[in-house]
Amino acid sequence: MAEAVDLKVVGTSPVRPDGVDKVTGRAAFGADLNLPGMLYGKVLRSPHAHARIKSVDVSRALAADGVLAAVSGADFPSDRLDDLARNVIARDKALYNGHAVAAVAAKTQQQAEAALELIDVDYEVLDPVLTLDEAMAAGATLVNESQHTNGDTSKPPSNIAVQQAFERGDVDKGFAEADVIVESEHRVPTAHQGYIEPHACTATMNAGGKATIWCCTQGHFDVRSLTAGVLGKSVGNIKVIPSEIGGGFGGKTIIYLEPLAVKLSELSGRPVKMMMTREEVFRATGPASATWCKVKVGAKKDGTFTAATAWLAYEAGAFPGAPIGPGCMSVLAPYDVPNLRIEGNDVLVTKPRVCAYRAPGAPQSMHAMECAIDELARKLDMDPIDIRLKNAADEGTQAPYGPTFPPIGLKKCLEAAKNHPNYLKPLAEGAGRGLAVGFWFNIGMQSSAEVRIAEDGMVTVMEGNPDIGGSRASMALMAAETLGVPYEQVKAHVGDTESTGFCNVTGGSRTTFATGMAVVQACEDIIAQCRQRAALTWDLDAEQVDWVDGEAVPKPGVNADVKPLSLANIARRAGRTGGPLLGRASLNAQGAGASFSVNWTDARVDTETGKTDILAFTAVQDAGRAIHPAYVEGQMQGGAVQGLGWALNEEYIYDERGALENPGFLDYRVPVASDMPMIDTQIVEVPNPSHPYGVRGVGETPIVAPLAALSNAVRDQLGFRINDLPLSPPRVLAALDEQG
Amino acid sequence: MAGYAYLAPTNVDEALGALEEAASVGQRAQMLAGGTDVLVQIRSVDKGPRTFVDVKHVEEANALSMTDDELFIGAAIASAVLNENARLKSILPGLVESADLIGSTQIQGRATIGGNLCNSSPAGDTIPALIACGAVCVIASPNGNREVATEDFVTGVGTNVLEPTEFLVGFKIPRPKGKTSDAYLRFIPRTEMDIAVCGAGVALTLDDDGTCTKAKVAIGAVAVTALPVPEAAAALVGTKVDDDALHAAAAASTAAAKPIDDKRGTVEFRKQVVGVLTRRAAAIARDRALAR
Numbered sequence A: 001m002a003e004a005v006d007l008k009v010v011g012t013s014p015v016r017p018d019g020v021d022k023v024t025g026r027a028a029f030g031a032d033l034n035l036p037g038m039l040y041g042k043v044l045r046s047p048h049a050h051a052r053i054k055s056v057d058v059s060r061a062l063a064a065d066g067v068l069a070a071v072s073g074a075d076f077p078s079d080r081l082d083d084l085a086r087n088v089i090a091r092d093k094a095l096y097n098g099h100a101v102a103a104v105a106a107k108t109q110q111q112a113e114a115a116l117e118l119i120d121v122d123y124e125v126l127d128p129v130l131t132l133d134e135a136m137a138a139g140a141t142l143v144n145e146s147q148h149t150n151g152d153t154s155k156p157p158s159n160i161a162v163q164q165a166f167e168r169g170d171v172d173k174g175f176a177e178a179d180v181i182v183e184s185e186h187r188v189p190t191a192h193q194g195y196i197e198p199h200a201c202t203a204t205m206n207a208g209g210k211a212t213i214w215c216c217t218q219g220h221f222d223v224r225s226l227t228a229g230v231l232g233k234s235v236g237n238i239k240v241i242p243s244e245i246g247g248g249f250g251g252k253t254i255i256y257l258e259p260l261a262v263k264l265s266e267l268s269g270r271p272v273k274m275m276m277t278r279e280e281v282f283r284a285t286g287p288a289s290a291t292w293c294k295v296k297v298g299a300k301k302d303g304t305f306t307a308a309t310a311w312l313a314y315e316a317g318a319f320p321g322a323p324i325g326p327g328c329m330s331v332l333a334p335y336d337v338p339n340l341r342i343e344g345n346d347v348l349v350t351k352p353r354v355c356a357y358r359a360p361g362a363p364q365s366m367h368a369m370e371c372a373i374d375e376l377a378r379k380l381d382m383d384p385i386d387i388r389l390k391n392a393a394d395e396g397t398q399a400p401y402g403p404t405f406p407p408i409g410l411k412k413c414l415e416a417a418k419n420h421p422n423y424l425k426p427l428a429e430g431a432g433r434g435l436a437v438g439f440w441f442n443i444g445m446q447s448s449a450e451v452r453i454a455e456d457g458m459v460t461v462m463e464g465n466p467d468i469g470g471s472r473a474s475m476a477l478m479a480a481e482t483l484g485v486p487y488e489q490v491k492a493h494v495g496d497t498e499s500t501g502f503c504n505v506t507g508g509s510r511t512t513f514a515t516g517m518a519v520v521q522a523c524e525d526i527i528a529q530c531r532q533r534a535a536l537t538w539d540l541d542a543e544q545v546d547w548v549d550g551e552a553v554p555k556p557g558v559n560a561d562v563k564p565l566s567l568a569n570i571a572r573r574a575g576r577t578g579g580p581l582l583g584r585a586s587l588n589a590q591g592a593g594a595s596f597s598v599n600w601t602d603a604r605v606d607t608e609t610g611k612t613d614i615l616a617f618t619a620v621q622d623a624g625r626a627i628h629p630a631y632v633e634g635q636m637q638g639g640a641v642q643g644l645g646w647a648l649n650e651e652y653i654y655d656e657r658g659a660l661e662n663p664g665f666l667d668y669r670v671p672v673a674s675d676m677p678m679i680d681t682q683i684v685e686v687p688n689p690s691h692p693y694g695v696r697g698v699g700e701t702p703i704v705a706p707l708a709a710l711s712n713a714v715r716d717q718l719g720f721r722i723n724d725l726p727l728s729p730p731r732v733l734a735a736l737d738e739q740g
Numbered sequence B: 001m002a003g004y005a006y007l008a009p010t011n012v013d014e015a016l017g018a019l020e021e022a023a024s025v026g027q028r029a030q031m032l033a034g035g036t037d038v039l040v041q042i043r044s045v046d047k048g049p050r051t052f053v054d055v056k057h058v059e060e061a062n063a064l065s066m067t068d069d070e071l072f073i074g075a076a077i078a079s080a081v082l083n084e085n086a087r088l089k090s091i092l093p094g095l096v097e098s099a100d101l102i103g104s105t106q107i108q109g110r111a112t113i114g115g116n117l118c119n120s121s122p123a124g125d126t127i128p129a130l131i132a133c134g135a136v137c138v139i140a141s142p143n144g145n146r147e148v149a150t151e152d153f154v155t156g157v158g159t160n161v162l163e164p165t166e167f168l169v170g171f172k173i174p175r176p177k178g179k180t181s182d183a184y185l186r187f188i189p190r191t192e193m194d195i196a197v198c199g200a201g202v203a204l205t206l207d208d209d210g211t212c213t214k215a216k217v218a219i220g221a222v223a224v225t226a227l228p229v230p231e232a233a234a235a236l237v238g239t240k241v242d243d244d245a246l247h248a249a250a251a252a253s254t255a256a257a258k259p260i261d262d263k264r265g266t267v268e269f270r271k272q273v274v275g276v277l278t279r280r281a282a283a284i285a286r287d288r289a290l291a292r
């Protein structure tokens, strides 16, 4: 790992390369591509939350003005039918209101929309399954009649797809040793990522069966393989070109429109563009799970935890896959708890299939546990930071999910919080303060990068991770640092599936860590080549040449009367020393370091209306090392706002038949700028030993703690706890009335 | 887009002519002001073809004038323009603040109080404020102007007294005399860009020793149309608008509200909060009146 003192470029915050085009409206997003002869595709969506599809007849639509193609589930391969394929287009059953049932392509959007009304679908309407309680009750209507919990066919079918549990120590003994025990139940509603850019793509298939897709996605290599799977094609026949992306937060790690657009293009012989409306985004794309968590935690008088348990039930939507794994693994991750038991349930309901949303699964379970720990601290009359410091995991602590932590920054974050002026500042009259800890694992996975040096020494970095949070700037910073050149000399680009090597999705806070590591290695490859070229020029061995501050120089002690050779010097003469300079690296990154955070907020409830104002919010987080501190702060602030939005007002509201009543930003209330105070940030740096510059992913941890921080602040002011989210004014006022 | 035509008449007669012509051939014409409701609706709930008749160029609908007894506010004036008129703001602070609550800075550059009333949503923010300050709607008709009190203008959700050949020119508002002022408050879960869960407008007049001699209270988003609440006004008249009177007015608004349970709030919540808003708005109007 590079020494902090040596760093020249890493740790500065230059302007992002894509910034100018974005603020001047020139950047091309998913819906911005137009091709000659292009058609518009539209999707017919189920108006029922649960229905058997007896037949779909598109013939009247096909005959309509301007319509050149129409498809239903029957037009797609059925041999390798998996959940994703069924989610892209329904087959025998529609499993949520909004589930795609058929699609058309026509010359204009209006013609396509009109044609949808000519598609005849014969539904047998079934009872919806809309809540965890309903889904888990005995005799519940089954979302999938052939699903057995954990695949165990000796038991009757169930809406519980997966049940998992793990245990450590002796929980009963642990609780028996406790002086104080807190037990509570908390519900968190469905929340959408709320990315501003709706899903959109354009696809064209040529006569040879080769498809090209332009789309907004967090991972175009995933779009390629997933689309290939749904269509029964080889990945070699699909090229995916990512556009700029207007937010994803995990929601664009999956596909919805792409196979439909390719199929419609194949049938019509024309390019086909498909764009979701905001309503479609809400009705048909994957939000975060609604959850029900029961937690219990016990401690000695001095605050030492003796035992803790958590029981989690997460809505998966129409297909299995709620993030119960990470929900279970994160719930107690910040603490050293000798005795614990954690159980998770992945539960089907007739709602859209859930998808990743920043730290998937952690905000909900940790909300419950961090509320319980807050109560425990109150009962013990302990400061909320002190009780957490007492039990905080540190290097060498065995995580509840097995591994032993390498160096982690939780204690440093707690100590930083304790000394932070915002924590020392007295609370405003009548307000409440709440604190909570956040955590996310972060992931590594596969990445590739290529570094090319132009004849003037300009550096081009090519990699395959769509840039959501400013990663091109971070890649350029790491490349510039490694090569020893100024930031301005490096341009980072996101290549399509054919112009750059494979990269896993931009998700799991992995890009700056894993792809960054590949970029650093590709730069090291360039340096090795430059030393070779200089040696050749100077008639030395490569081992006799050093690379210092962006120049090849003879190693100390090597007797050679030569001038240093810069990257530009070497590149200009590359033809004479072996051809263009091209560095590469590919890897499966290991050792993604977990990132911990501490958040606290001051809030004030108007007790006559139930409305909560956020007065102040501070986020402290371990970034390992902040490559681009301003963008790290941006992640911390954005995550805080999303977490607060979830805690304040965001929720899906369904009618009794399972139709979403608030599929738009008027009634699905994300916070607006004026709802938020300045989100103060403090970056803590406990370098990750597995990354050349010490990076930990920072993108997901920030959304985790705000939910409980706000719950705890409201509890602090009101003197009683409201267990469930959101803390919307009607819920808070009803709770106040109940208290009398 | 297909099937849309656009006309920009410059005076009332031209505008009436455009409406009449469309009606005579059985075509739909629709007045267009800021378009901040219309543009949303033609993309979602109301897509059919029509001719738009833009009121923003109609001279009479852009007039803003004041005599000793009366103000006239043109229906087509953008709320940002009203809000920047310091004189108007000091005379009718409640009405101006209701227009200033609409949407955001960008929306207010286009949105009008005429459009807000003619859209006739139960949650329109300016409607309770217009009722409270006694605004009378001036309607251009083929047979000349007619006048309708604001509380009688809206007939249901999205419906009003206008005939297809009529449009709203503006509002006549009695000029506040002596210690008279108004206030409007609404409740939304956010700070802006939202729709009222409930709202309350109050206008009142105090005599020299601070006793309320006249009051008008109207509440919004708690019934099919904005509602005048004479019982709340009666609770204020004859008092010093003290805590007892304020609580009595609040209780009257709570009792008068006939809200529904929906995604924006429950019945209990709306009834309770509309009372709180009535009390708070009345206190603000009182303090403003005392300061005159």
Ligand SMILES: Cc1cc2nc3c(=O)[nH]c(=O)nc-3n(C[C@H](O)[C@H](O)[C@H](O)COP(=O)(O)OP(=O)(O)OC[C@H]3O[C@@H](n4cnc5c(N)ncnc54)[C@H](O)[C@@H]3O)c2cc1C
Binding pocket: B030, B031, B032, B033, B034, B035, B036, B037, B038, B039, B040, B055, B061, B075, B076, B101, B102, B103, B104, B107, B110, B111, B112, B113, B114, B115, B116, B117, B118, B119, B123, B124, B125, B126, B162, B166, B167, B168, B169, B193, B194, B195, B196
């Ligand atoms: C983002 C956003 C936020 C909003 N926030 C709020 C809010 O906080 N509070 C609120 O109350 N509203 C809000 N609105 C709704 C809207 O902005 C207001 O109702 C606004 O006052 C409408 O005025 P307009 O001039 O834009 O009307 P338009 O959209 O032009 O017209 C509205 C209706 O009135 C009719 N009409 C307009 N002028 C006349 C006339 N002179 N004679 C006859 N008919 C006429 C039109 O035909 C149409 O039916 C919001 C809208 C948006 C898009």
